[in-house]
Amino acid sequence: MHMFEGFLSADWWQVWLGAFFTLAVLSFLYKENALYRFAEHTLVGGYVAYRVVILWDNTLIPRLRDNMVRDGQWIYLFVLFVGLLLYTRYGPSQYAWLARYPIALNVGYFVGLRMAMLPRPTMVQITAAFRNLWVTQDGSFVFSATVNEWVIFITTLTVLSYFMFTLARDWRPTQWSGRLGRYLLMVGFGASFGNTIAGRITLFLGRADFLLSEWLKIGG
Amino acid sequence: MSIWERFERINPRFIFLLMLFVLITPMIRPIGLPVYITPLTQALYDWVEDLPPGSVVLFDSAFAPGSASEIEPTMRALLHHLFQNDHKVVMMAQWELGAMHSSTVLDELAAEYGKEYGVDYANVGWRAGSENWFIGLRDDFIGGMVGVDMSGNDLTEMPLTRDLAAVRPEYFAGVVCFASGNPGVDDWVTYNPNMPLFVQATAVQVPTYMRFVETRQIEALLSGQAGGAQYEQLVGQLGEASRLMDPQGAGHLLIITLMILGNIAFIVNSKKRAAK
Amino acid sequence: MLEMVQLASGAKWGFLADDGQAVSGFCMMMIMLILTYYVITRARAGFPIPHIRKIAGLEALDEAIGRATEMGQPVHISSFRSTVDQQESWAFWVYLAHTAKLCAQYDTRIINCVSDEISLAIHEEIIQTGYLEAGRPDAYNPDDVRYMSNQQFAWVAGVIGMLERERPAAQLLIGRFFAESLVLAEQGNLIGAIQIAANDSAFQLPFFVATCDYVLIGEELYVGAAYISRDPVMTGTVVAEDMVKMALFGVMIVGTLLETFKAEGADNILRTWFNY
Amino acid sequence: MKRELPMLLALGAALLRLFLELSHYQRTEMQWQLHTNQWWAFLAATAVFIGVINLCRLHMHRIRRKVAHWQMSAWCLFVMASFGLYGILLKGPFQAGNQEHWFRWIFDSVLQPADRTMFSLLAFYIASAAYRSFRMRNLEATVMMVTAAVLMLNQASIGPMIWSGWGDMAGWFMDIINAPAQRGLAIGIFLGSYAMVLRMFLGLERKHLGL
Structure with missing residues (x-):
């Protein structure tokens, strides 16, 4: 039996543990069961621990050990204090409102970022909607390219007109173009869906490949 | 109940079972469907071929192990290509699990080509702080990384990373972003538009990123496993992606067949319902 | 205290261009800000504000919670990546507050699964406030706000396990979702829950459109968040948004005319201005 | 306060x-x-x-x-x-232990396979979703279904085997319809989310502070 090569060695355990958890999760397709629950709770507990470890190792400790103590940036002590105010939610209820300070600071800082940065990638998209509706090459008219440009132009405008909520929403042309826009949006969604299936199948193929060639050692 | 009525109300478990069968069979007995190379994959290959020797390429693993089957083949093939041409690789990660997963791949390939850590490749990993952290790298790479790599080695002491002051074109030849969602490509496009950006995305994201390709914000875009299979062919290192293209086709055929049958059932049954 | 960092590139004048789209983005910000301020002042002064067109998914929200109440089963509302830095999360908080209050009034359990620590504190606060506003502070059950790790598929494993074991009758998937969208929506469908999705990610909308009963597409997510309170001041912000949209139609049409009729090799003035 | x-x-x-x-x-x-x-x-x-x-x-x-x-x-x-x-x-509380062999070993052999398999369930869910929802109920569902089918055949290298122009047709759907539709969607989303940001900025939304 190839499956038992290197029985009980670290590599053997790795493959068998992997196979066990793979099968445990796949069993959910039949119904929710004890094996799945076991994998589920391992995954949740394990990843919570993993996040704590990686933040501890890569952010909390280097900042406090290197930046604060070694380089003397004592502001991190203040930041740490503000951050710890969040935990007052779990203490006596008369101090729970203190948690609003770190929340307000965290959210507010990103509100500023979004205000400044949201328009940035969109500007390129607006200028990309400027189309040349009469394409010529070396002085002669190109039919297919012109049709494509028209389709692109109309699709952009009609899709955007679907999202008219208050102004001009009862105007007949807006309603019609909005409806057309919705159909074109569905074509786009269909394209996304069709393109995605490949990716999703790949994910399972990766697992099946593991089970067949690494665990059972057949095929391939 | 007619067969069509039964078919319309089929238990999803039967579909799961059929799918399992259809996907596993061609893995054991391959058919050998052809692979077509797209211009967007060729663009990445050509860029690597034209790089001056010893260039430093930044890898950004913005994916979790979950989507590794789609992304890892390209990462492997590209590492083969880069290491064969004597280029250097610095790996960072916008996803915390990406850091862990890719370090395994990187170590494996580096060992195969006898590359030395800190000289030919380095792995700086992930840091907390999402966009705040990411934007900071544009101006101070080492400071943003808190001065250490993933294992806690000092970045200023390693020959490769010592001079990498910022994530800018002066220091890195380009970024290859291995993206399976957000954060990922959008961050590069928004906050660091000057870096030449090459993307291996999961297939699901490709339609959305097409608009970046059109506006030249992305230089090359590889789509899921198909992209991996194409790159493997270009480099001549056939691997997982090329092998799994057959079941891929079979799976698609099954879904299309099911769709057609489902629609026939739907039409037959709605005629019956109308007749009643 | 702050260390001096050697400048790697030339100085930049922020407000005065030289950095990509800074100026046009800044103008856009000022226009939106002034318009919004103007419209909400009008609304506060009691001038009439145009009505918002009907959004089917929003009407269905109350209905779904009502159905869960009738069946005596909980309501599940979640946004996967509800980190505090995303505008989707901010919209989600509005829906969460609304749902929590309704659930408290109807005496229905509300289950919320969270994937971010700071958001966890915020969601607890929001739901608690909802119960307080409904006059039933002691009915709030802290065990129904659950942290299921911040990793996508651990979170999904926890949520679909919960769906199977606790069988909510309504599932509201609002906010930011990635690949897990389809798993949650299909599993919700298998347990027969009524499903409403609201999403602005072009990757995931196709799946929600294919599998959910009602979907708020893209911008509708944010407009719904303004509309849900039925407050004229909030609705006013949507009017400002529509004004800018009308202006952008004009910009696109003029830009296209310029592009079509410009001389060979000339620059499009509007494009230059927008890109700056 | x-x-x-x-x-x-x-x-x-x-x-x-x-x-x-x-x-x-x-x-x-x-x-x-x-x-x-x-x-x-x-x-x-x-x-x-x-x-x-x-x-x-x-x-x-x-x-x-x-x-x-x-x-x-x-x-x-x-x-x-x-x-x-x-x-x-592992290496004392003040040293990074996350790259140590056994820590990585546990991650690679327990968490990673479970995580990847969880994701791979999508292959099955997408099949059943496609089967159930792509019906010619109305025009909307039909156009979505047809484009999805065209793209699927292309992805699987089957389309190009039937007709050499298949790839171009799929590309046409992606570049000429999908890209501008995404663009329209993105501009709408930008406006909507910007209004949301301004509501936060102006303090109209303060649910997160419990107010």
Whole structure:
């Protein structure tokens, strides 16, 4: 039996543990069961621990050990204090409102970022909607390219007109173009869906490949 | 109940079972469907071929192990290509699990080509702080990384990373972003538009990123496993992606067949319902 | 205290261009800000504000919670990546507050699964406030706000396990979702829950459109968040948004005319201005 | 203190960030933004134990009340505590232990396969979703179905085998219809989300502060 090569060695355990958890999760397709629950709770507990470890190792400790103590940036002590105010939610209820300070600071800082940065990638998209509706090459008219440009132009405008909520929403042309826009949006969604299936199948193929060639050692 | 009525109300478990069968069979007995190379994959290959020797390429693993089957083949093939041409690789990660997963791949390939850590490749990993952290790298790479790599080695002491002051074109030849969602490509496009950006995305994201390709914000875009299979062919290192293209086709055929049958059932049954 | 960092590139004048789209983005910000301020002042002064067109998914929200109440089963509302830095999360908080209050009034359990620590504190606060506003502070059950790790598929494993074991009758998937969208929506469908999705990610909308009963597409997510309170001041912000949209139609049409009729090799003035 | 100060703090933080982003701080030579970003990143990281607290509370309740499957709750807490403490204490609490061999080994052999398999369930769900929802119920569903089918055949290299122009046709759907539709959607989303941001900025939305 190839499956038992290197029985009980670290590599053997790795493959068998992997196979066990793979099968445990796949069993959910039949119904929710004890094996799945076991994998589920391992995954949740394990990843919570993993996040704590990686933040501890890569952010909390280097900042406090290197930046604060070694380089003397004592502001991190203040930041740490503000951050710890969040935990007052779990203490006596008369101090729970203190948690609003770190929340307000965290959210507010990103509100500023979004205000400044949201328009940035969109500007390129607006200028990309400027189309040349009469394409010529070396002085002669190109039919297919012109049709494509028209389709692109109309699709952009009609899709955007679907999202008219208050102004001009009862105007007949807006309603019609909005409806057309919705159909074109569905074509786009269909394209996304069709393109995605490949990716999703790949994910399972990766697992099946593991089970067949690494665990059972057949095929391939 | 007619067969069509039964078919319309089929238990999803039967579909799961059929799918399992259809996907596993061609893995054991391959058919050998052809692979077509797209211009967007060729663009990445050509860029690597034209790089001056010893260039430093930044890898950004913005994916979790979950989507590794789609992304890892390209990462492997590209590492083969880069290491064969004597280029250097610095790996960072916008996803915390990406850091862990890719370090395994990187170590494996580096060992195969006898590359030395800190000289030919380095792995700086992930840091907390999402966009705040990411934007900071544009101006101070080492400071943003808190001065250490993933294992806690000092970045200023390693020959490769010592001079990498910022994530800018002066220091890195380009970024290859291995993206399976957000954060990922959008961050590069928004906050660091000057870096030449090459993307291996999961297939699901490709339609959305097409608009970046059109506006030249992305230089090359590889789509899921198909992209991996194409790159493997270009480099001549056939691997997982090329092998799994057959079941891929079979799976698609099954879904299309099911769709057609489902629609026939739907039409037959709605005629019956109308007749009643 | 702050260390001096050697400048790697030339100085930049922020407000005065030289950095990509800074100026046009800044103008856009000022226009939106002034318009919004103007419209909400009008609304506060009691001038009439145009009505918002009907959004089917929003009407269905109350209905779904009502159905869960009738069946005596909980309501599940979640946004996967509800980190505090995303505008989707901010919209989600509005829906969460609304749902929590309704659930408290109807005496229905509300289950919320969270994937971010700071958001966890915020969601607890929001739901608690909802119960307080409904006059039933002691009915709030802290065990129904659950942290299921911040990793996508651990979170999904926890949520679909919960769906199977606790069988909510309504599932509201609002906010930011990635690949897990389809798993949650299909599993919700298998347990027969009524499903409403609201999403602005072009990757995931196709799946929600294919599998959910009602979907708020893209911008509708944010407009719904303004509309849900039925407050004229909030609705006013949507009017400002529509004004800018009308202006952008004009910009696109003029830009296209310029592009079509410009001389060979000339620059499009509007494009230059927008890109700056 | 309870109501106004948090609002003011949020406004102050937003204005600070807005100024830093728009002014292009490189001029100041002090790289203020870089440092403020690092402080805020650290602030966010200090919240990490909230999740641990929540998970402990939930599962402790379950164990105490002996609800169904309480053994799993105990297992979950055990995994979290043992794996977490092992990672932190492995090389002493002040040294990074996450790249150590056995820590990675556990990650690679337990968490990673379960995570990847969880994701791979999508292959099955997408098949059943496609089967169930792609019906010619109305025009909307039909156009979605037809484009999906065209793209699927192309992805699987089957389309190009039937007709050499298939790839171009799929490309046409992607570039000429899909890309501008995404663009229209994106511009709409930008406007909607910007209005949302302004509502936050102006203090109209303050649900997160419990107000």
